Amino acid sequence: MQKNISRLFKASLSSLIALSALTGCMSKPSTPTAETTPRVEPPADIWAPYDEEVTVTAFVPENSGTEFQGDDDYGNNPWYRAYKERFNINLQNKWVSNDYDTKLNLAIADKDLADVFYVDSARLNTLHEAGLIMNLEEVFDKYASDVLKNYRKDYAETWETGCFDGELYGMPQMSYGIIDQFQYIWIRQDWMKECGFDAPKTMDDVIKIATTFAEKYGGYALPECQTLENLFRLALSWGAHPDIWVTKDDGTIEYGMIQPEMKEALAQYAQWYKDGIINPNFTTLNWDKMMQGMINGECGVIPFAQWFGYNPLPDLIKNQGPEAIFYPYEIPTQDGSDILGSVKFSNEGYVVIRKDCVNPEAIMKIVNFYAYTVNDAVGVETNEYLSSLHSFNYPNCVRETRIINPMNDYNQYIQVKAAVDAYQAGEDVDTSELGTNVAKYESCVNWLTSQDPNGVGDWLQQGNDRSAYGIAKKYVDEKQYVQDAKWGPDTPTLQSAGSTLNDILIEGFTKIITGEKTIDYFDELVEQWKTAGGEKATQEVNEIYGG
Amino acid sequence: MKKKNKISVFNICLTIGLGIICITCVLPFVHLLAVSFSSSSAVAAGKVGFLPVEFTTASYEYVITGGRFLHAMGISIERVILGTLLNIVLMVLTAYPLAKSDLPGRGFLSGFFVVTMLIGGGMIPTYLLVSGLGLKDTIWALILPGALPVYNMIILMNFIRGLPHELEEAAWIDGASPFGTLVHVIFPLLGPSLATVGLFSMVGHWNDWFSGMIYMSEPMNYPLQTYLQTLLVDFEKLLQSDTSGNIQEILSKMNARTGRAAQLFLGALPIMMVYPFLQRYFTKGLTLGSVKG
């Protein structure tokens, strides 16, 4: 035995040496050729191709939702091919990563940057401070398309957050629009019909519906989880806006979560908990566990965002049947006035260009192209071509260079809804006019024809007469919302505090709701919040965003 | 007679008692196996116990399709073999001299290694170093920074000190050099301890996903666990990025938990299959009598 083992030792030593020699050859570093081409003079027309090929590099976040077809991957897909064909630009990925932020920090530390990538506002500051990114004014002025220039004009406040001393360093990628930020009360339809309820007009109606469901079908009236997210949604009813900063009558800005309206909402919530209306276990439930109860049919009313139809509703329908569908309703206010939603500053990130990039206008062409496909291209390019770019979640491949139209979802709703109405009226629907929105329309039709649970999300977001966007469109059109007074990135104190400032309040609110503390504890909490940095944060917000 | 009876009663109690503890260790595993073969809607509703509900292999198909799975597994196997061998060689070479209590300078040398367990420079300087040495995108970036696992080396050193000295002394008398003694006398005695620290090394190499993520530029070069990590579906992230409306299709097939369970099994299975082979060494022990004879 000992002989064997010592032979094993020798063998392992020699095989180690052999293996190391072998792998030396095997794992040839497949680093993409990071050398960019020397400066190539761009054509005068911003849509024209370069005379000779230009290579630029990018950092790309990996997204498991992308469904690559055939041999496609992050380095070879319809977008990248379009850049080559249309502009003679060869876009190469310096790396693709699932943990983009970590990789990006390391790349910044290593001073090994790609020509183009996207960053959040904290890193935008870092890079600007370290002098690693380019002032984009000149290249934007000369090569940005009219669409981009209009974005900059129409959403000037958002674009200013990418500027230092008025000069553009990061192009904001914006968002799909404020239409997706509103809150609703979702109510289970089969139970509602059985009990003969109409749409709730007051919060008492909501509670009556919820408690009746609980008595009749078991379970509890209102679900909640440890983050108190449902409480914060319902707080809108009292005119509280816990997620945002609000402007007071005297013009100063204060945090929404510490306002007296929030205290009223909280007092009511504590009473509900005492009366057994709220799920008694909520303090330990995370989101998944809360939804597990919903899926099991323990509850028929939930305050939630517009995407309830995507998750957990399909699972709920699979377990409870299609008649267990939930519809969205407006949250009623205490005094019967119109509800005001909260709208936050929302921006996917900033497109930045490395300071030493020699062909920055090539990047502008790429950025122009995405904006083109979602605006002017509809009707110009074929429907097949556009959907080849926008299907299978392929826009994930251009996460670092896409600038989204903030009217995207609003326009989409109008188109999809009109098409669904036409379909239901028995008219012929010309899907070629839907451009990139065909898929949404088709899954609505799938729900109508076969009650396919996978279509219910789109149906309740856009297709149904009572849909989330249908309600939200009114909020947007009639400006029925309060805009975050902090319309931009977090201030230094907020950034360095992470979530710990909010945590003080959430921990305290939980104690109030469960009755461990009385409602008077609220004022004590506000003081705690202020001394922990809330006071300083408020000052900063007023300095930066006030006046 | 009486005594024997007592012992067997003791043994029965022991077997049953330890058996119950073992069962509690296995039950979660069985549950997760059932979860990985259940439909996501059944899992989301919390209906799955120890048997699959609405049996499906969708999660496994999702993880395996695309050919990247096998490729990533190949890289992982390469890493485990290379990394574990290197770990073992370095651990033995380091632990043996340090186990000699009268080696001059031993205290200082032990301290030199122990300090690294207590303090580290952090991710960024290590990354800059590996990048500066040109190891990025090679398998060495995954292996060299942890080539000597100090914690396991100390455990091994402790084992070596517990070995009987007679054999070593006999070898010296026969004129064997320290190297010769290590290879021919000490190493053969290390069976169970090497199996122990070797297992820890292997599992460590196999499960480490983070270094693959930071040192590899191309997802094609990811080891298995790094690849599996990228499959975790971050629901809200996906939903925000949805523009075409067909993520629902994937999501309806699997939710995060079924996906994770499938990922776990595919990720843990190969290493678990190695375990029984190592096990031989754990319990076999040393027949010291025969060595002495």
Add this chain to the structure above:
Amino acid sequence: MKGKKKKFNISTLWQYYAMLVPGVVLTFIFSYIPLYGVIIAFEKYNVGMGFNSPWVGLENFRYLFSQPTFTRTIWNTLFISVWKLALGIIVPVTIAVLLNEMRSDKLKRFYQTLIYIPNFLSWIIMAGVLMDILSSTGAINTILAKLGMGTVNFLGDAKVFPWTMIVSDVWKGFGYGTIVYLAALLGIDPSLYESAMLDGATRWQQIKNITIPLLMPTIILMTVLSLGSVLNAGFDQVYNLYSPAVWETGDIIDTYVYRLGIQQAQYSVGAAVGLFKSLVSAIMVVTSYRLADKLAGYRIL
């Protein structure tokens, strides 16, 4: 333990140092060179500027300790981790000794395989399972209710939560320690038991007089080594199981610092915490090492 002094042959002494060369060199390169990174704990670190970022002295530490809830996380961490350490030694030693007493080798091997299984499951997975088992309608509370002991809010009661963490962590991890102790047990000379049996020693006496004393060096070694991580109370476990209702007793240093936003590239605060933890670990390890040497006469390193 080591009775006699061996004389080294000077002409072969160099070979021992030669063996150490590869380990020393690699450790120096990959563990010592990056140590310059600790200076970011004293800087307002900006990744773009690197290690020449503005020097702020002890500001990061002051910031951390001025946070109103940071001190409570230190106490929570200590409470949870000290109990985990203690039980993390006692339980594996007990199980290893008991396994060693089992007659059937086959069964012994089988059991040993089974108890290592939870080590393959990450906390993120295990947390989901535990939430089901420990919920008010879960398996354990059902059993407790049947036994007439009432239900326990394992994850939501601030008084119970730390114990839930301690017990579940020891349960999940004892297979690892057991393997180490079993390997040590196998090194015990069987003739010691043979002669003890001839003297008519009972099993309990054998365990007490032979097994435990011979395991002692390993036990002390493992204790000292684990004291090095006394401020790591198990981020993955706590993060996946805690909730605001139990932050009072369950929020630990690592979870708190995580919520403070280490994600936001706040490397300086992270480095400051790391340095603080290193300092405490070093004190613990050195002290325990000295104590083991003085009181018990074990020189473990």
